[in-house]
Amino acid sequence: MSVAIALTTIRPLERETLGDRVYGHLRELLMAGRLAPGDKLSLRGTAEVMGVSMMPVREAVSRLVADRALEVAPNRAVRVPIMTVSQFRELTTVRIEIEGFAAQRAATAASADDIARIATLESAFRALSLLVRPDLAEAVRLNKDLHFAIYEATGLPTLAEIIGALWLKAGPVLNLDLGANPDRLATGGAVRFHADALAAIRAGDGPAARAAIAADIRGAADFIIARGGLAAA
Amino acid sequence: MSVAIALTTIRPLERETLGDRVYGHLRELLMAGRLAPGDKLSLRGTAEVMGVSMMPVREAVSRLVADRALEVAPNRAVRVPIMTVSQFRELTTVRIEIEGFAAQRAATAASADDIARIATLESAFRALSLLVRPDLAEAVRLNKDLHFAIYEATGLPTLAEIIGALWLKAGPVLNLDLGANPDRLATGGAVRFHADALAAIRAGDGPAARAAIAADIRGAADFIIARGGLAAA
DNA sequence: AAACCATAACTGTGATCACAGATCACGGCA
DNA sequence: TGCCGTGATCTGTGATCACAGTTATGGTTT
Structure with missing residues (x-):
């Protein structure tokens, strides 16, 4: 039985x-x-x-x-759709607003368990990023898990699903580029922005959390646009 | 040839x-x-x-x-999913934020043609709402067209698509209720909020446009929650 | 007359077949 | 040697069949 x-x-x-x-x-x-x-x-x-x-x-x-x-x-x-520069800019604009709002809300809605989970993932991502030859696939996975740990801490599952759809569109561009430029892990500001976001969420500071996530998104997007690998139109 | x-x-x-x-x-x-x-x-x-x-x-x-x-x-x-009160509240929260952002952005990004189109739809919706026995199906269509005229004026098609998915979830609850309570068209503040939004967009006042759309969404949602027709959990 | 069980009619899911159109490669012509 | 046409192959789309499971139904029994 x-x-x-x-x-x-x-x-x-x-x-x-x-x-x-x-x-x-x-x-x-x-x-x-x-x-x-x-x-x-x-x-x-x-x-x-x-x-x-x-x-x-x-x-x-x-x-x-x-x-x-x-x-x-x-x-x-x-x-897989070929994204133009202007489409990528538009997607980045939407991501900064929506993911920024999610981070802001997470700062005031996150439970102690949520924060602990976010802190664990932030620590793991930081440790991996500082290695001399980090596992890129693992870095991508940890970055995703960290971001969505924040977004799911909002208590708004609809919002997390919307952001998931956005990542589905951005993933091919972002992470394919990462494979070609692994240095972005260390030289890009991701580690710092993640730490800022975690600190802001711990402090319950919504605007600071929004700013940190926005800077994280903008940093990666600017890097990719500067590389010029996207379609022209 | x-x-x-x-x-x-x-x-x-x-x-x-x-x-x-x-x-x-x-x-x-x-x-x-x-x-x-x-x-x-x-x-x-x-x-x-x-x-x-x-x-x-x-x-x-x-x-x-x-x-x-x-x-x-x-x-x-x-x-068709049966929505609980808490799910409806969550959906409303997300809608207010995302559609509010779209309205704010439309206030500064809308072209003259965009504004003319929005004004035309606002006028048509207002005229229809004030009739003694308005065509509800037509009212629903005009309301949708008006909102999406604003959202498409942002120049962010990705954002308009996201909002479309949100309306797809909210539609059964919102517009089924409207069929049972046609008075909401006249007594609800939709006509006033739409006028406020149009004025704000004309003036290029982003925060005011956001507030007007947020009030429109919240007004309808509060009315439906108050009716108590939603599932309990 | 009410309860119960068996059977028939549905449900979505998966696989297979058919078809129009596009792509590609190969062979013949200039 | 370079170019063009033509058939074989592959594409997604639509229809049909098969299957396991659920639901409804109708007849029988108590």
């Missing part, structure tokens, strides 16, 4: 369909920058790679297309 | 698939409150009603589920 209870307890309240699994996988690839802007991907090809039929891939891709994380070209080719 | 040029000019750059069409149709139904929270809808049933096979409906529904505008219950039933 106890075994049966344990099983029913473990079973997730919503079972995960194959489409959900494929969606999660593609989402991770996009956020981590493993898929570069312009990369094409075929439904049948990815279906074969993932060992499923075309249907779950179709469902996952249609979701990502709806969120503008992927696009279907008029040629009927699914690819 | 001139005929060929004319044809290539007329042809839409992105052809619309059946899935897109079904998505647009369901989206309108949700935003207009024609689908109430808790309403179930079957893939085969709606497919037959719309005269297509199940596939386009599947794609459209999967998109709406991804955006939390629909949900699939563990029973494998697709339905």
